[in-house]
Amino acid sequence: MKLLAGYPEALTEKPFHYCPGCLHGIVHRLLAEVMDELEIREDTIGIAPVGCSVLAYQYFNIDMHEASHGRAPAVATGVKRVHPDKVVFTYQGDGDLASIGTAEIVHAANRGEKITTIFINNAIYGMTGGQMAPTTLPEQKTTTSPYGRDLDLAGHPIKMSEMLSVLDGSIFIARVSVHDPKHIREAKKMIKKAFLLQLAGKGFTLVEVLSTCPTNWGISPLAAIDWLKENMLPVYPLGVLKGGEID
Amino acid sequence: MAEKVLMKGNEAIAEAAIKAGCRYFFGYPITPQNELPEYMSRRLPEVGGVFLQAESEVAASNMVYGAAGAGARVLTSSSSPGISLKMEGISYIAGAELPAVIVNIMRGGPGLGGIQSSQADYFQATKGGGHGDFRLCVLAPSTVQEAVDLTMEAFEIADRYRNPVMVLGDGIIGQMMEPVQFNKEIDPADLPKKEWATDGARGRPRNIINSLALDPQDLENHNLVLKAKYEQMKEQEVRYATYLLDDADRAIVAYGTTARIATSAIEMAREQGIRVGLIRPISLFPFPEKVIAEAANRLDSFLTVEMSLGQMVEDVRLAVNGKKPVFFYGRTAGMVPSPEEILEQIILMGGGGE
Numbered sequence A: 001m002k003l004l005a006g007y008p009e010a011l012t013e014k015p016f017h018y019c020p021g022c023l024h025g026i027v028h029r030l031l032a033e034v035m036d037e038l039e040i041r042e043d044t045i046g047i048a049p050v051g052c053s054v055l056a057y058q059y060f061n062i063d064m065h066e067a068s069h070g071r072a073p074a075v076a077t078g079v080k081r082v083h084p085d086k087v088v089f090t091y092q093g094d095g096d097l098a099s100i101g102t103a104e105i106v107h108a109a110n111r112g113e114k115i116t117t118i119f120i121n122n123a124i125y126g127m128t129g130g131q132m133a134p135t136t137l138p139e140q141k142t143t144t145s146p147y148g149r150d151l152d153l154a155g156h157p158i159k160m161s162e163m164l165s166v167l168d169g170s171i172f173i174a175r176v177s178v179h180d181p182k183h184i185r186e187a188k189k190m191i192k193k194a195f196l197l198q199l200a201g202k203g204f205t206l207v208e209v210l211s212t213c214p215t216n217w218g219i220s221p222l223a224a225i226d227w228l229k230e231n232m233l234p235v236y237p238l239g240v241l242k243g244g245e246i247d
Numbered sequence B: 001m002a003e004k005v006l007m008k009g010n011e012a013i014a015e016a017a018i019k020a021g022c023r024y025f026f027g028y029p030i031t032p033q034n035e036l037p038e039y040m041s042r043r044l045p046e047v048g049g050v051f052l053q054a055e056s057e058v059a060a061s062n063m064v065y066g067a068a069g070a071g072a073r074v075l076t077s078s079s080s081p082g083i084s085l086k087m088e089g090i091s092y093i094a095g096a097e098l099p100a101v102i103v104n105i106m107r108g109g110p111g112l113g114g115i116q117s118s119q120a121d122y123f124q125a126t127k128g129g130g131h132g133d134f135r136l137c138v139l140a141p142s143t144v145q146e147a148v149d150l151t152m153e154a155f156e157i158a159d160r161y162r163n164p165v166m167v168l169g170d171g172i173i174g175q176m177m178e179p180v181q182f183n184k185e186i187d188p189a190d191l192p193k194k195e196w197a198t199d200g201a202r203g204r205p206r207n208i209i210n211s212l213a214l215d216p217q218d219l220e221n222h223n224l225v226l227k228a229k230y231e232q233m234k235e236q237e238v239r240y241a242t243y244l245l246d247d248a249d250r251a252i253v254a255y256g257t258t259a260r261i262a263t264s265a266i267e268m269a270r271e272q273g274i275r276v277g278l279i280r281p282i283s284l285f286p287f288p289e290k291v292i293a294e295a296a297n298r299l300d301s302f303l304t305v306e307m308s309l310g311q312m313v314e315d316v317r318l319a320v321n322g323k324k325p326v327f328f329y330g331r332t333a334g335m336v337p338s339p340e341e342i343l344e345q346i347i348l349m350g351g352g353g354e
Helices: A024-037 A052-058 A072-082 A094-100 A102-111 A160-165 A181-199 A221-235 B009-019 B035-046 B057-069 B080-095 B122-126 B144-161 B171-175 B216-236 B256-271 B289-298 B312-320 B339-348
Strands: A044-048 A063-066 A087-093 A116-121 A170-177 A204-210 A239-243 B005-008 B024-027 B050-053 B074-078 B100-106 B137-139 B164-170 B177-180 B240-243 B250-253 B276-281 B283-285 B301-306 B326-330
Touching: A024 A052, A024 A116, A024 A181, A044 A052, A044 A072, A052 A063, A052 A087, A063 B057, A072 A087, A072 A102, A072 A116, A072 B024, A072 B050, A072 B057, A087 A094, A087 A181, A094 A102, A094 A116, A094 A160, A102 A160, A102 A204, A102 B057, A116 A160, A116 A181, A160 A170, A160 A204, A160 A239, A170 A181, A170 A221, A181 A204, A204 A221, B005 B009, B009 B035, B009 B074, B009 B100, B009 B144, B009 B164, B009 B171, B009 B177, B024 B035, B024 B057, B035 B050, B035 B074, B057 B074, B057 B080, B057 B100, B074 B080, B080 B100, B080 B122, B080 B164, B080 B216, B100 B144, B100 B171, B122 B164, B122 B283, B137 B144, B144 B164, B144 B177, B144 B216, B164 B171, B164 B256, B171 B256, B250 B256, B250 B312, B250 B339, B256 B276, B256 B301, B256 B339, B276 B289, B289 B301, B289 B312, B301 B312, B301 B339, B312 B326, B326 B339
Parallel strands: A044 A063, A044 A087, A087 A116, A116 A204, A170 A204, B024 B050, B024 B074, B074 B100, B100 B164, B137 B164, B250 B276, B250 B301, B301 B326
Antiparallel strands: A170 A239, B005 B177, B137 B283, B240 B276
8 A cells, every 4th residue: 555645754743823814834844744755854953943934943843953033044054064964954933034034045045055945935034023024015014014114114025036046156045935736836846955955965966945824914814815916926926936947 | 282373363253263173154244244254255266165255244154054053164254233223133143042152343433433342332231232031151351262162162052051152352353463362273163063054854853943932931941941041051151260369458450452451451550569450251151259249348449441431341330249348440442551551540449458
């Protein structure tokens, strides 16, 4: 008998703390499935961020290191340089990676650190209660942009994947979404590809995952899915931005 | 005994770290400690290690956090403004109970300050330095040889307590050349395996490196565990030296380069018949409070001399606890007290009987 579906070994049995309708759980599950399929659970070290996924270290059944805000790529660098034969990934949100941690992600990518970054972009700060993120869309209302994001005041939504893909040290940058089953399957494929490239020792890999935040967007989970499709996809187009060839 | 070689303080500290089995260095350039990372960038590849110049001090200290969590002996070095930036990582390293060694070759402050020697980071080094209730073990060398010996010991203490250890030198210690010898060499392969490290959960339950505890009772319990370590350090890691203290009626308390200048002043005072001695704290945390408290029972007065406007003097006063007067003399911002200036203060502080 072949098991077609089950609980991933790379996830602990701890229930997620995420809000109803939040898509972090889906991405956690995809990551765990990829680790199981590649049989790397015992050889992987994950770096958790600060933000909604700050407790990610409770959910992955692997060695985990909880970083400070934005510094996950620096912590991952330290781990990977000590254990170059292990798989190291960071899991970071948009406040963590695209705001306070821009220097760390840019330089980790530029050095070609052989790590994989899973970058969750939901256009808002979740954990702290819905403040404007660098990825917040024009006119989007948040608790610190109550009149809508004013581009004159707060600048433009930052396109991290596009920025990182021009660096010579990055070898694979893709943007995916997890708003429906088709896109979830595609997201898993991209995450798996990033890990395979890391295993091949090629260079820096990143998968940006568009996600929702019904709680702080102030809409229902279903409406949030529609909002992502209507508003985020035009600003953050999906696809492979760089690389992806596996020899 | 190993052969003596003439080395600059910064380079000697770097070689001492390698001799202690350190194979990982993450740093960022800043004067007056640049010879240390430069030396590491040359030497670490020769011994199979990794030197990495980080994009900032903040990143460097977080790379140290990662490498320490992964189980390695790891070093970073900087100077005052850079140490302020490294305090983020240092607080996490202390919170997550990881061993790491940090070298601070102090320069004048505050702000960008200057690039000349200073001891104005005493408060930052000995009172935690970053956010939260934590302490570093702080070791202050006064010669290049002592910088070598203390750097090697720093790695042992860091591993023993799973706590960051700071080697606190001033710019003069970093820049001065003196003969040194390295009497020990540790092969990192011979070090005991760190069972708590994140090196992949192969055939064992997973390891987690973390400083987060959202339940305040859990966090208080964690802080009490840390406090117990600091109390144990106070019992076991106090280091100090004395000079001409046995017959003294008064004493100077000084550390690092300032203690050496004070020694010259003491010799000048002795020629005039003034019975002055020296207490030189080597561990600044834990502070050698017992030797000072005991001296306060029989000496008439104390003079603390620092290259600051008065930081360690507060710990000296706590140790003396009002029993005798504690005077202070300091130069700061890169200015160095001369033996003559200190001699003048020794005469002014009075003393018994003469």
